[in-house]
Amino acid sequence: xxxxxxxxxxxxxxxxxxxxxxxxxxxxxxxxxxxxxxxxxxxxxxxxxxxxxxxxxxxxxxxxxxxxxxxxxxxxxxxxxxxxxxxxxxxxxxxxxxxxxxxxxxxxxxxxxxxxxxxxxxxxxxxxxxxxxxxxxxxxxxxxxxxxxxxxxxxxxxxxxxxxxxxxxxxxxxxxxxxxxxxxxxxxxxxxxxxxxxxxxxxxxxxxxxxxxxxxxxxxxxxxxxxxxxxxxxxxxxxxxxxxxxxxxxxxxxxxxxxxxxxxxxxxxxxxxxxxxxxxxxxxxxxxxxxxxxxxxxxxxxxxxxxxxxxxxxxxxx
Amino acid sequence: xxxxxxxxxxxxxxxxxxxxxxxxxxxxxxxxxxxxxxxxxxxxxxxxxxxxxxxxxxxxxxxxxxxxxxxxxxxxxxxxxxxxxxxxxxxxxxxxxxxxxxxxxxxxxxxxxxxxxxxxxxxxxxxxxxxxxxxxxxxxxxxxxxxxxxxxxxxxxxxxxxxxxxxxxxxxxxxxxxxxxxxxxxxxxxxxxxxxxxxxxxxxxxxxxxxxxxxxxxxxxxxxxxxxxxxxxxxxxxxxxxxxxxxxxxxxxxxxxxxxxxxxxxxxxxxxxxxxxxxxxxxxxxxxxxxxxxxxxxxxxxxxxxxxxxxxxxxxxxxxxx
Numbered sequence: 001x002x003x004x005x006x007x008x009x010x011x012x013x014x015x016x017x018x019x020x021x022x023x024x025x026x027x028x029x030x031x032x033x034x035x036x037x038x039x040x041x042x043x044x045x046x047x048x049x050x051x052x053x054x055x056x057x058x059x060x061x062x063x064x065x066x067x068x069x070x071x072x073x074x075x076x077x078x079x080x081x082x083x084x085x086x087x088x089x090x091x092x093x094x095x096x097x098x099x100x101x102x103x104x105x106x107x108x109x110x111x112x113x114x115x116x117x118x119x120x121x122x123x124x125x126x127x128x129x130x131x132x133x134x135x136x137x138x139x140x141x142x143x144x145x146x147x148x149x150x151x152x153x154x155x156x157x158x159x160x161x162x163x164x165x166x167x168x169x170x171x172x173x174x175x176x177x178x179x180x181x182x183x184x185x186x187x188x189x190x191x192x193x194x195x196x197x198x199x200x201x202x203x204x205x206x207x208x209x210x211x212x213x214x215x216x217x218x219x220x221x222x223x224x225x226x227x228x229x230x231x232x233x234x235x236x237x238x239x240x241x242x243x244x245x246x247x248x249x250x251x252x253x254x255x256x257x258x259x260x261x262x263x264x265x266x267x268x269x270x271x272x273x274x275x276x277x278x279x280x281x282x283x284x285x286x287x288x289x290x291x292x293x294x295x296x297x298x299x300x301x302x303x304x305x306x307x308x309x310x311x312x313x314x315x316x317x318x
Numbered sequence: 319x320x321x322x323x324x325x326x327x328x329x330x331x332x333x334x335x336x337x338x339x340x341x342x343x344x345x346x347x348x349x350x351x352x353x354x355x356x357x358x359x360x361x362x363x364x365x366x367x368x369x370x371x372x373x374x375x376x377x378x379x380x381x382x383x384x385x386x387x388x389x390x391x392x393x394x395x396x397x398x399x400x401x402x403x404x405x406x407x408x409x410x411x412x413x414x415x416x417x418x419x420x421x422x423x424x425x426x427x428x429x430x431x432x433x434x435x436x437x438x439x440x441x442x443x444x445x446x447x448x449x450x451x452x453x454x455x456x457x458x459x460x461x462x463x464x465x466x467x468x469x470x471x472x473x474x475x476x477x478x479x480x481x482x483x484x485x486x487x488x489x490x491x492x493x494x495x496x497x498x499x500x501x502x503x504x505x506x507x508x509x510x511x512x513x514x515x516x517x518x519x520x521x522x523x524x525x526x527x528x529x530x531x532x533x534x535x536x537x538x539x540x541x542x543x544x545x546x547x548x549x550x551x552x553x554x555x556x557x558x559x560x561x562x563x564x565x566x567x568x569x570x571x572x573x574x575x576x577x578x579x580x581x582x583x584x585x586x587x588x589x590x591x592x593x594x595x596x597x598x599x600x601x602x603x604x605x606x607x608x609x610x611x612x613x614x615x616x617x618x619x620x621x622x623x624x625x626x627x628x629x630x631x632x633x634x635x636x637x638x639x640x
Binding site: 015016018031032144146147148149150151155156159163164170250253255257258269272273276277284291295299 | 497569600617
């Protein structure tokens with residue numbers, strides 16, 4: 001098992017190295033450089049840049065040096081934790097990044113807190129007896145919630161809960177200090193989709209397990225149904241969903257962009273989106289790196305959890 | 319059966335794509351290109367209903383998708399108000415203003431919401447289907463190469479796929495569309511970058527399994543070319559799971575396109591579009607009495623995606639039964 005994790009770790013490092021090269025080449029391209037120059041020299045005020053100004057800017061930034069040298073310098077500053085300066089907000093990128101990540105982490109923590117117990121329970125209840133009325137109701141509800149895109153969920157929840165009933169505010173900008181009520185809509189929006197997805201996966205895993213030989217043996221030897229499910233089925237059925245929860249971290253990073261932009265919540269996704277729009281290339285670059293690091297780490301976490309939970313791998317050769 | 323379906327899909331997609339992508343070039347021909355698509359949608363629907371008589375969810379899914387396909391093909395011939403023409407702002411659903419009746423009301427610029435919703439499905443469907451098809455072409459090609467040829471080819475293809483998979487999808491979209499600029503064709507590239515690696519993994523696994531089957535050995539003994547074996551022997555035999563995944567992926571792509579338009583990263587205004595309608599209404603008219611402007615496009619996009627997902631579920635069920 002240690003072997004497996006180490007091998008995955010090595011793969012992950014190799015991938016991160018390639019991704020860093022790819023990202024550097026991308027951000028080093030003229031398309032992004034010009035955006036950065038425009039943002040830095042004039043913000044939204046100017047749309048185009050004269051050639052001489054642009055070349056002077058390149059020289060000042062040391063961007064006229066050879067590619068490999070620039071890549072080396074870039075890697076060096078990354079290792080030292082120097083992520084540069086935000087042009088738009090005039091703050092160090094690291095500060096900005098830490099703050100927005102903390103905000104998004106609150107969102108993610110709340111989502112996970114409700115998502116895991118609710119969807120595992122519903123998934124197991126549905127998968128326990130395939131085709132039962134309860135299963136049909138849960139399955140249909142799960143298909144519907146996963147079919148509504150987040151943007152539409154956000155709209156419908158806003159209309160009902162904020163505009164119609166007036167229970168919660170429409171936006172979550174947190175302008176008058178931190179408020180739990182402003183978190184309701186973004187968390188619910190993220191939850192509806194995520195719960196639906198995890199319920200479907202748990203249900204499928206549970207159905208697989210319930211059809212296996214050892215469950216049939218347990219039932220035939222006359223064990224009470226409650227015991228068969230709690231003691232025998234659950235342990236194996238929950239392996240896949242638990243690994244999926246780890247992978248969800250990756251999915252959440254994508255989904256927070258829409259939700260945070262819609263509800264004007266000052267989190268990681270909003271920062272990434274704003275930086276891309278403004279041409280705040282240093283912020284965009286750092287945010288992308290963090291996003292990829294989280295994504296790759298969540299894959300590693302998921303693989304490790306799978307290896308840890310699955311006795312065939314835990315005690316096996318791998 | 320499948321040849322007929324493929325032909326019908328082409329007869330629907332080609333006119334729609336020509337109409338949406340090349341409208342200026344079509345000139346006087348413009349209004350007539352969509353005519354062959356209308357009977358094709360009806361034929362496709364009849365075919366699908368007969369095939370899936372037993373499965374209620376598949377029928378509901380096909381009905382939803384075919385409804386939007388029909389609306390996309392028939393939009394120019396329906397008695398609708400011009401979707402881009404400002405007539406009377408903030409008319410409630412069912413109201414009349416300046417002698418025009420607005421069944422679903424009008425938006426903050428006075429454009430008819432019903433007509434914008436119906437016209438809006440054209441762009442989503444055309445770019446969604448095109449982008450998914452492009453992702454499949456790349457993903458299937460690379461997956462077959464990795465799975466069948468194996469060795470270094472496999473290592474290379476799998477590694478490249480893993481690099482792209484390590485980007486969260488939305489981050490990848492934002493980067494690609496910022497790098498290449500915002501247009502429908504660049505959405506196709508962005509969707510291909512994010513979807514092709516997943517498709518590649520699925521096809522690679524299936525091809526790996528097929529490689530040791532008798533029919534492939536037989537083809538190898540006959541001395542057939544590796545590319546012939548991949549495309550003619552293996553691909554048709556692994557199509558089942560791929561088609562199910564394609565339906566799900568059409569849904570994902572629809573979500574992506576709507577979301578990107580909402581974020582202002584995708585297709586550009588002023589043509590009617592669901593994501594754009596949500597964006598405009600959520601910034602300009604966030605009040606209970608104007609909520610119809612938000613609800614109508616949100617329900618429209620959800621129903622299309624639900625349709626794709628239900629078809630996928632129905633397909634999976636019927637393949638599990640066989």
